[in-house]
Amino acid sequence: MFKAIYDQLSKLDLDTVFAYQTQKVVRIRDHRLGLLHILLLALIASYVVGYEVLYSNAHFSKLDVHGTVRLTLQQPTRGCNPNDVGCKDNYRSLRDLPYCSHYKGNSSLEGHQKDCIFADQHTLEPQGMLGDSIFIPTRIDTQVERKGCEPSEANNYTCDVAYIADAKPRQSFVADIDSYTVLLMHSYRRQNLQGNSRTIQGYYYTCEDHESAFVMRVMETVSGPEACSGQLLREHIDCIDDSCPFLSTKEDAKVSMLEEVEEHFPDSVTRLIPSRLRRRKVGSTAPVSLAAEAETIAKQGKQGKRGKQGKQGNGWETPGVFATSEGDAFKVSELLQLAGLSLDGTTTHEGRETLREAGTAIEINIKYENLRPFASTFGFSPITYTYIVNQRAMEDMKTEVMAQKQPNFPEERIMENRHGILITAKISGAFGFFSLIHLMVTLTTAVGLLGVSVVITDMLAIYVFPSKDIYRSSKIEETEGLSEITGGLFTKTRSQLA
Numbered sequence: 001m002f003k004a005i006y007d008q009l010s011k012l013d014l015d016t017v018f019a020y021q022t023q024k025v026v027r028i029r030d031h032r033l034g035l036l037h038i039l040l041l042a043l044i045a046s047y048v049v050g051y052e053v054l055y056s057n058a059h060f061s062k063l064d065v066h067g068t069v070r071l072t073l074q075q076p077t078r079g080c081n082p083n084d085v086g087c088k089d090n091y092r093s094l095r096d097l098p099y100c101s102h103y104k105g106n107s108s109l110e111g112h113q114k115d116c117i118f119a120d121q122h123t124l125e126p127q128g129m130l131g132d133s134i135f136i137p138t139r140i141d142t143q144v145e146r147k148g149c150e151p152s153e154a155n156n157y158t159c160d161v162a163y164i165a166d167a168k169p170r171q172s173f174v175a176d177i178d179s180y181t182v183l184l185m186h187s188y189r190r191q192n193l194q195g196n197s198r199t200i201q202g203y204y205y206t207c208e209d210h211e212s213a214f215v216m217r218v219m220e221t222v223s224g225p226e227a228c229s230g231q232l233l234r235e236h237i238d239c240i241d242d243s244c245p246f247l248s249t250k251e252d253a254k255v256s257m258l259e260e261v262e263e264h265f266p267d268s269v270t271r272l273i274p275s276r277l278r279r280r281k282v283g284s285t286a287p288v289s290l291a292a293e294a295e296t297i298a299k300q301g302k303q304g305k306r307g308k309q310g311k312q313g314n315g316w317e318t319p320g321v322f323a324t325s326e327g328d329a330f331k332v333s334e335l336l337q338l339a340g341l342s343l344d345g346t347t348t349h350e351g352r353e354t355l356r357e358a359g360t361a362i363e364i365n366i367k368y369e370n371l372r373p374f375a376s377t378f379g380f381s382p383i384t385y386t387y388i389v390n391q392r393a394m395e396d397m398k399t400e401v402m403a404q405k406q407p408n409f410p411e412e413r414i415m416e417n418r419h420g421i422l423i424t425a426k427i428s429g430a431f432g433f434f435s436l437i438h439l440m441v442t443l444t445t446a447v448g449l450l451g452v453s454v455v456i457t458d459m460l461a462i463y464v465f466p467s468k469d470i471y472r473s474s475k476i477e478e479t480e481g482l483s484e485i486t487g488g489l490f491t492k493t494r495s496q497l498a
């Protein structure tokens with residue numbers, strides 16, 4: 001057995017088996033190969049420098065941003081703070097609200113109309129507002145429950161039911177809840193970067209639906225149901241007056257939203273204020289003409305047309321999105337629209353109730369960032385944030401609480417079953433910090449890609465090009481075996497062994 005193995009090994013040419021391959025520089029005088037290699041090098045340089053470094057900022061270490069969010073709710077007012085003495089609310093008449101039973105006119109909501117009540121922020125949020133979530137009631141079912149029993153010797157000190165439920169609770173909608181505003185104030189922190197939203201220009205994403213149903217289906221298939229099926233726009237949040245701190249920190253500080261519109265069309269200010277004075281595509285830096293948009297709004301007002309938010313009872317209407325000295329404000333109707341929803345136009349999965357009746361959940365993602373394509377490499381890294389609003393798959397959002405006023409407790413108690421919109425907000429995004437390690441990783445990738453370009457060019461030269469046989473013989477050359485040169489181990493030729 002060992003002899004057979006030895007005989008087989010003795011037949012091997014070790015110089016061939018363990019041959020060492022080394023690079024050989026061959027100058028192939030073919031302009032096609034030379035231009036191809038230069039093209040590959042240019043593509044690699046464009047990818048690494050242009051895309052990875054300048055555009056994607058791959059040489060920055062990206063660290064998650066942390067922060068705190070506070071949400072508050074406020075009823076519509078006549079341009080004042082509801083906590084100030086003399087400030088008046090600005091609810092629309094119940095006769096102008098199609099979901100109210102007092103509505104005068106033909107309503108498409110027959111069967112879904114209910115009595116409506118007026119309630120301010122303190123009535124709707126009796127426990128106060130301090131946190132990153134808030135529940136906004138849209139429908140309140142009130143019922144009076146009576147005490148079911150009194151433990152005694154007669155019932156052996158037991159009780160079948162503590163309180164007897166009301167068989168006919170009173171159902172009411174909160175009037176004009178669409179016009180309430182949600183105020184957001186938030187902070188950010190990562191390493192030496194920290195501050196709050198009051199000193200920064202904010203943005204929000206909105207989506208304009210595409211007319212092509214086919215394109216919408218394709219986009220939804222590729223990017224998921226939450227992706228914008230049409231044109232994604234990133235829009236300014238303009239200050240409603242001149243008190244916003246970020247106005248004074250901008251080099252090109254502009255006057256407030258009201259002052260700009262009033263300067264061009266003073267009559268339009270008290271009639272209708274636009275919710276979007278500037279519109280930008282993602283990545284665009286050129287705002288649409290303010291004067292042109294204000295002129296359109298003024299013409300609509302003169303023709304008796306309603307703006308996007310509708311017309312308030314006394315002629316004053318706040319915009320759908322605006323900034324104040326205390327934070328960013330969104331109308332409830334605007335938040336719903338940004339999430340692709342409508343209190344009366346969207347129904348639950350079963351289709352039996354509208355969102356005004358059943359309730360829903362909305363998540364506001366506050367994305368912070370400080371990196372800009374191309375500019376951040378040269379030191380331009382301003383901090384900005386953008387609101388991204390999405391619906392969460394929750395139906396029949398409700399909570400049960402005891403009413404604040406209990407005149408006959410404990411014999412009777414008044415319970416409120418509140419349906420509404422649960423709004424939660426969270427801080428996300430990342431700040432970029434220059435990292436030598438990330439830069440070295442990017443450059444190492446470039447070196448690897450340069451080697452790939454050489455391999456591709458070599459393969460094309462020796463296997464594809466018409467002169468491949470000549471190129472292969474010039475590039476690959478075999479020497480004589482060591483055993484044939486030195487007469488070392490296993491010098492016998494195969495013929496001799498045979």
